[in-house]
Amino acid sequence: MSHPRSSTSQRFAQFKLVLLGESAVGKSSLVLRFVKDQFDDYRESTIGAAFLTQTIALDESTTVKFEIWDTAGQERYKSLAPMYYRNANCAVVVYDITQAASLDKAKAWVKELQRQANENIVIALAGNKLDLATAQPSKRAVETAEAEAYAREAGLLFFETSAKTAENVQQLFTAIARKLPLDQQGPRGLRQGAGGRGVDLKGGAAAQQQGCNC
Amino acid sequence: MSTRKDTNPKENTSDRHSDLLTVSEDYFPPLPPRSLPAPQLPTHLPARPPPLSHRASTASLAAKATTAISLPEGVYAQQQDGVSSGNASGNVTTAPSFSEGDAGSIRSIAPTVSTADGGEEGRENLEMMLSEILEEDREDGILAGLGTLRASALPRTTTEADDYSDLDLDSDSESVDSHSGDEEDAAPEEQRLHHFRSHRKHFFILSAAGKPVFSFHGNDSIVIPHLGAISAIISSFSTPSSSTTDNLQSFATPTTLFTVLSLPPLYLLATSTLPYETPYHLSAQLSLLHSQILSTITTPTLQSAFKNRFNFDLRRLIGGTEPILRSLCTHLPSSTSHLLSNALCILHLRASHRRIIHNMLIQYRAPSLLYGLILAPHKLVAVCRPKRHSLHPSDLQLLFNLLYNTPTFAEVGTEHWVPLCLPKFNDKGFLHVYVCFFTEGLACVLVSADKEAFYQLREMREKLVEGMKKAGLVSKGGHAGKDMIIKAGILEEKVKGYDNPVATWGVRHWVVKERGLVQITMPRCPGRMKKKRPKPEALSPGVDAGQITPDAGSSSTGSNAADNTDTEVDTSSRYTSIWRRLWTEVHTPPTSGVKGKIAFITIDSPSEALPESSSQAPQSISKQRQALLHVTQPYEIYAIGRKGVTRDQMIRAVREIVRWVKREEERVWVVGGATF
Numbered sequence: 001m002s003h004p005r006s007s008t009s010q011r012f013a014q015f016k017l018v019l020l021g022e023s024a025v026g027k028s029s030l031v032l033r034f035v036k037d038q039f040d041d042y043r044e045s046t047i048g049a050a051f052l053t054q055t056i057a058l059d060e061s062t063t064v065k066f067e068i069w070d071t072a073g074q075e076r077y078k079s080l081a082p083m084y085y086r087n088a089n090c091a092v093v094v095y096d097i098t099q100a101a102s103l104d105k106a107k108a109w110v111k112e113l114q115r116q117a118n119e120n121i122v123i124a125l126a127g128n129k130l131d132l133a134t135a136q137p138s139k140r141a142v143e144t145a146e147a148e149a150y151a152r153e154a155g156l157l158f159f160e161t162s163a164k165t166a167e168n169v170q171q172l173f174t175a176i177a178r179k180l181p182l183d184q185q186g187p188r189g190l191r192q193g194a195g196g197r198g199v200d201l202k203g204g205a206a207a208q209q210q211g212c213n214c
Numbered sequence: 215m216s217t218r219k220d221t222n223p224k225e226n227t228s229d230r231h232s233d234l235l236t237v238s239e240d241y242f243p244p245l246p247p248r249s250l251p252a253p254q255l256p257t258h259l260p261a262r263p264p265p266l267s268h269r270a271s272t273a274s275l276a277a278k279a280t281t282a283i284s285l286p287e288g289v290y291a292q293q294q295d296g297v298s299s300g301n302a303s304g305n306v307t308t309a310p311s312f313s314e315g316d317a318g319s320i321r322s323i324a325p326t327v328s329t330a331d332g333g334e335e336g337r338e339n340l341e342m343m344l345s346e347i348l349e350e351d352r353e354d355g356i357l358a359g360l361g362t363l364r365a366s367a368l369p370r371t372t373t374e375a376d377d378y379s380d381l382d383l384d385s386d387s388e389s390v391d392s393h394s395g396d397e398e399d400a401a402p403e404e405q406r407l408h409h410f411r412s413h414r415k416h417f418f419i420l421s422a423a424g425k426p427v428f429s430f431h432g433n434d435s436i437v438i439p440h441l442g443a444i445s446a447i448i449s450s451f452s453t454p455s456s457s458t459t460d461n462l463q464s465f466a467t468p469t470t471l472f473t474v475l476s477l478p479p480l481y482l483l484a485t486s487t488l489p490y491e492t493p494y495h496l497s498a499q500l501s502l503l504h505s506q507i508l509s510t511i512t513t514p515t516l517q518s519a520f521k522n523r524f525n526f527d528l529r530r531l532i533g534g535t536e537p538i539l540r541s542l543c544t545h546l547p548s549s550t551s552h553l554l555s556n557a558l559c560i561l562h563l564r565a566s567h568r569r570i571i572h573n574m575l576i577q578y579r580a581p582s583l584l585y586g587l588i589l590a591p592h593k594l595v596a597v598c599r600p601k602r603h604s605l606h607p608s609d610l611q612l613l614f615n616l617l618y619n620t621p622t623f624a625e626v627g628t629e630h631w632v633p634l635c636l637p638k639f640n641d642k643g644f645l646h647v648y649v650c651f652f653t654e655g656l657a658c659v660l661v662s663a664d665k666e667a668f669y670q671l672r673e674m675r676e677k678l679v680e681g682m683k684k685a686g687l688v689s690k691g692g693h694a695g696k697d698m699i700i701k702a703g704i705l706e707e708k709v710k711g712y713d714n715p716v717a718t719w720g721v722r723h724w725v726v727k728e729r730g731l732v733q734i735t736m737p738r739c740p741g742r743m744k745k746k747r748p749k750p751e752a753l754s755p756g757v758d759a760g761q762i763t764p765d766a767g768s769s770s771t772g773s774n775a776a777d778n779t780d781t782e783v784d785t786s787s788r789y790t791s792i793w794r795r796l797w798t799e800v801h802t803p804p805t806s807g808v809k810g811k812i813a814f815i816t817i818d819s820p821s822e823a824l825p826e827s828s829s830q831a832p833q834s835i836s837k838q839r840q841a842l843l844h845v846t847q848p849y850e851i852y853a854i855g856r857k858g859v860t861r862d863q864m865i866r867a868v869r870e871i872v873r874w875v876k877r878e879e880e881r882v883w884v885v886g887g888a889t890f
């Protein structure tokens with residue numbers, strides 16, 4: 001599936017990313033912004049999960065491909081979530097800065113990830129719909145400082161984003177890519193059969209073996 | 215190869231399982247008995263306006279049309295009702311593909327099955343899945359509102375209903391108003407109420423406690439005041455009935471038909487002011503809505519949600535699927551496929567081309583594949599399936615609605631992995647469906663019982679699409695739209711297939727249903743509209759001068775699939791109302807025409823103009839138009855003539871159509887599909 005660059009000076013890595021968070025906080029919108037640079041005001045709820053890919057250039061010699069699972073966030077799908085984060089290298093946990101309860105949900109997801117997901121998983125917390133608070137400060141229900149403090153404490157990357165205006169969206173994903181272990185093997189225990197596909201670092205053949213705990 | 219999960223025995227087990235898995239046939243519901251029952255047609259449908267209180271029996275109304283005929287070797291005709299699903303339950307828990315700890319699996323959500331190795335655990339898992347939701351079980355005061363309701367708040371008929379004719383094809387009227395919540399939200403109360411009541415059709419789903427589950431129109435503040443009335447209607451029917459299947463009741467006021475479908479713990483109510491909609495039609499629509507809910511949460515989940523929680527708010531479980539329910543409400547009343555027993559519409563395709571795709575479906579079949587489907591907008595291109603299992607028309611109807619009537623999946627390049635229950639296949643568990651629109655309008659749908667199968671199905675899709683491109687069946691070009699269609703299919707359909715013969719037969723439009731296969735074929739709708747409803751003056755007055763509209767026949771070979779979808783739905787709704795009228799003629803004694811076999815209707819009033827007639831000069835339409843339904847052993851043929859074409863000529867035309875369909879048999883039907 002992957003066609004890594006053959007040149008030895010080029011690094012190509014592939015990561016699995018999962019988006020989690022309450023329904024309607026803007027997970028799909030963030031992905032749509034990231035992958036297609038579009039925004040849709042009347043987006044319908046995700047049913048099940050959507051799978052997308054996006055490749056970004058970190059620098060001249062490094063290309064990172066994200067395989068993205070955009071989950072639905074509805075309660076009835078809760079039990080299926082482990083399937084999506086089980087082999088993930090990174091996760092974006094999203095809340096809506098105009099809905100205080102959505103941060104609680106996000107915290108619960110972070111907890112679950114830290115307990116159940118890959119040990120080395122890179123987690124980013126995204127407070128979405130920043131544009132709403134920018135336009136109308138009274139709409140903000142979660143203070144930046146509060147969320148930031150929590151993120152620091154929990155060891156998460158943190159951004160306030162707007163899928164609508166694109167603010168901080170690219171930055172969010174780039175920061176994740178930079179934090180991912182490009183030079184070491186990332187995820188553990190991934191198998192082809194399970195669809196796991198961790199860092200696939202060509203040009204550094206040793207890295208292929210290195211991190212494998214098999 | 216250890217993962218941190220190894221410390222978690224459940225996960226570990228599931229991994230081991232999924233490595234070993236292949237689909238076990240035992241898991242699936244058995245085939246129904248091999249039989250070809252004569253279609254049993256309802257015999258006592260009320261003519262409109264029907265008597266004030268009509269109690270229809272499900273025996274004749276609810277069950278028949280969608281599964282009128284079973285032909286086990288056919289792909290879609292299989293009848294599977296609750297009975298056979300029930301039989302399957304004993305096997306469900308032993309399905310190897312469902313791991314423990316997976317509340318979404320068939321195994322664990324079958325708490326009603328208590329076999330030694332799965333029942334109890336299943337119950338636990340289900341509780342786990344629902345716990346968060348069930349714990350809260352809040353009382354949100356909806357019931358409090360019920361007392362204040364008056365019967366006069368019935369979701370009554372519209373003011374214009376009396377002079378409305380469903381053949382007034384130039385107006386907006388036939389297409390069922392789609393949901394317009396935003397409008398309603400913004401408008402003042404009075405206006406919203408008026409707007410709410412002005413809809414021609416309403417659909418409500420309520421729980422036994424009278425809690426709203428779904429309403430086609432209106433938001434809570436509009437709907438809740440009506441709930442008392444709705445509950446009253448429903449409960450007036452829910453006296454214990456002699457037979458358990460007698461769960462459909464219907465009555466009519468002079469303008470409005472009410473039909474209730476009681477499927478505890480849910481109650482479904484439809485109202486209609488559309489002419490020629492009978493209790494049968496409303497019940498078929500309601501039953502598909504019910505299936506949609508099951509498709510989201512399965513029967514065991516539905517049952518257990520209300521068990522000991524009379525007041526449970528089901529909206530919390532079906533959240534996010536309202537647009538799907540709404541699109542059913544919007545599209546079913548005008549869907550020819552739905553009207554004709556959810557018959558599957560087949561893409562006209564050269565047999566050798568279909569064979570290539572069928573062969574590839576088998577060749578590239580992923581180990582855990584259950585069903586593989588290639589779909590064009592609202593049409594089946596190819597299917598593969600296990601020898602012993604077929605797909606039920608109503609399950610396919612739900613799938614088509616999901617894929618083509620909602621924008622959720624249609625985006626090219628996004629892949630989807632969706633737990634979905636196909637209720638007629640097995641209402642007790644989820645299947646997992648891989649959906650990918652690999653080019654505009656064309657979808658690859660791969661169904662598995664294994665929730666971990668995503669990557670293998672994805673690989674299968676890659677090979678399939680690559681193969682179809684190599685075979686020249688799908689354009690290799692990178693640009694979207696235009697020629698990115700299964701070329702052979704579309705070309706044949708336009709050039710050879712339908713349009714030219716139709717033009718010479720004096721027939722405006724027709725549909726043929728293969729009754730045994732439960733499949734339909736029809737030409738592209740003539741007089742199709744642009745996306746925006748054309749203004750009267752934009753229509754050429756000469757269009758009906760004996761020629762098919764240029765739009766439908768020639769040029770625009772590569773018109774894009776999405777366009778076709780919109781426009782065909784739009785125009786076909788006008789024809790559907792005529793098909794429905796014919797259907798009602800044939801199924802309602804005393805019937806006109808030859809008994810039970812053929813029915814004619816004449817469409818001649820000014821308001822009964824067909825799409826191509828300009829509304830600017832309705833009076834100038836002097837000649838009548840005939841429409842006919844001919845029921846034969848293998849077929850039902852529906853046809854609308856061009857103006858001035860006589861009944862004799864129509865009968866001759868129908869013979870031509872039948873001859874054509876027989877000649878094209880291999881291209882218009884899919885018999886069996888690819889099996890493995």
Ligand SMILES: Nc1nc2c(ncn2[C@@H]2O[C@H](COP(=O)(O)OP(=O)(O)O)[C@@H](O)[C@H]2O)c(=O)[nH]1
Pocket residue numbers: 021022023024025026027028029030040041042043044045046072073128129130131132161162163164165
């Ligand atoms: N104003 C604003 N609205 C947004 C933003 N992101 C998403 N939305 C809207 O929020 C709703 C839910 O978004 P969606 O992406 O479907 O949320 P999901 O359920 O988490 O995937 C949609 O109506 C979006 O248009 C944002 O950054 N700003």
Ligand SMILES: [Mg+2]
Pocket residue numbers: 024027028029045046070071072
């Ligand atoms: Mg979403």
